[in-house]
Amino acid sequence: MARLPDRRPGFSRRAQYGIFTGYVVAIGGAVIGAVLLVVSLIQPEAFGFARTAANEVGRPSGVAAAHSRTIGQAIYATVGAYFNAGQQNAALSREVAAARANAVTARAVADENHRLKALLGIVDPVDRPVTAARLIGSTAQSARRYAVLNEGSFSGISAGQSVRAAAGLIGRVVEAGPHTARVLLVTDPENVVPVRRVGDGLPAFVQGAANGTVEIRLINMGLNPLHKGDVFVTSGSGGLYPPNVPVAIATAPHRDGASGRLASDPADTDFVVVLPVFQPGAVAALEASRQAAGPPPPVDEGN
Template identity: 50%
Template structure:
């Protein structure tokens, strides 16, 4: 008589062991996953080394992908410009955007120089450029806003360095690997940058909104002096970010500030500049009192 088609696992010790180890592996996987979840929530920087190592490994592929994406973007821009207004119009629009950014920076520099000469007598010193690098990737669909930079400790990049493009501020270095770095974008909700209005120095803070825009919060509450189209630049307060770097343009007014559109969109940015953290120069020593002896 033939054995029944459906036999219970109890008739085979091998099947029993297979079932037992399958359940054990599943339970162990759940426990490990929960443990990693708890660690990532309590200490978000615990896996910074692993993320840096993974980014270093995938960096060649990311560089190739970035080159392909940049080439495709350039081709599409030329085609759409020719179809809509012609290649000459597209070139003029790019030149106009660059000229507007330079004009904003020049106006902000003029106001900053007048304020320092009148109040502090402090001369602004130039900062050092560390490296040029390519943004190989950026988050576009999550609530956190990061980007991957194709330069790391091998190029002299350190944690906290500001990152900017040719038109404005992009963010700051958050984590550093050997050949790659992780950048916290200014549109991230954890990013706060001291800013001011370019034309008159109205001070405030720019906090990321998580949706590609930033929110300007004024220091002095009361009547909101901001207007649509106002250019916002970094103020240099607290150090780190160099003063007068373009950051955003106001698009919507709020009771205590405004919503602004960043001038340097990471998705349209190819190469960026990594700078040393900026700090206010030390003030000159006080003049000796009349009749006092020089040391």
């Protein structure tokens, strides 16, 4: 029977110290990794500085990628419009004719509302946007849905402010660095937006489904009065989001409400506007309720 090879490094103290150091580094790395994992699960905000620093470092490449994406979309749209010019011209002519008729009706309604508000002494508060920014990044395939703006605290952005595009709500700011900001999208499961249905004011709330869509839940359970195509806007409840911002459109009613799509898809959005918090005290209330509820379940952020 052959003698088993001796695995010891002989009498070389340098080799022995090298093996011992390797074991110490491996065990130390495993312990540090376990500690960081526990901290990230218990207190996710503890690593906000690291995420902010990474966003700041990646800002130039994000801006370049967003600019390239905009150019590519413009080229694709130009080529498509060239081949479909005749069909598009006819469709646009019909839309212009309908828009002119609707504009007359809308102006009459606006004049009537103006007179009624003047009689009642109602003054609508006008909040100027904090700043305009560009979406330079977002999570692709993940249970969590975030986006990154190319503006930060130096432009007046802070946590709690809502972010909207021309077509509707995108999300709200959760972290702000000097030149970048992190946005929790409406499609994230932890983002719950109080809404109301346009037309009758039916109260509900919109919650992200983590797959690019949203779920519309009714506050008053019972018979489901939702229909495909119902439009929901922010109600102003909770104090974070200003009222009357489009949020979602119902696509598939079900027992508890309806599945829906966003009024403004972040994937097709380039520039956004950051709005001030509707009621400044709502941010402190949100943080207090989050701490009382405890840490969220562990998920992969996919950043």
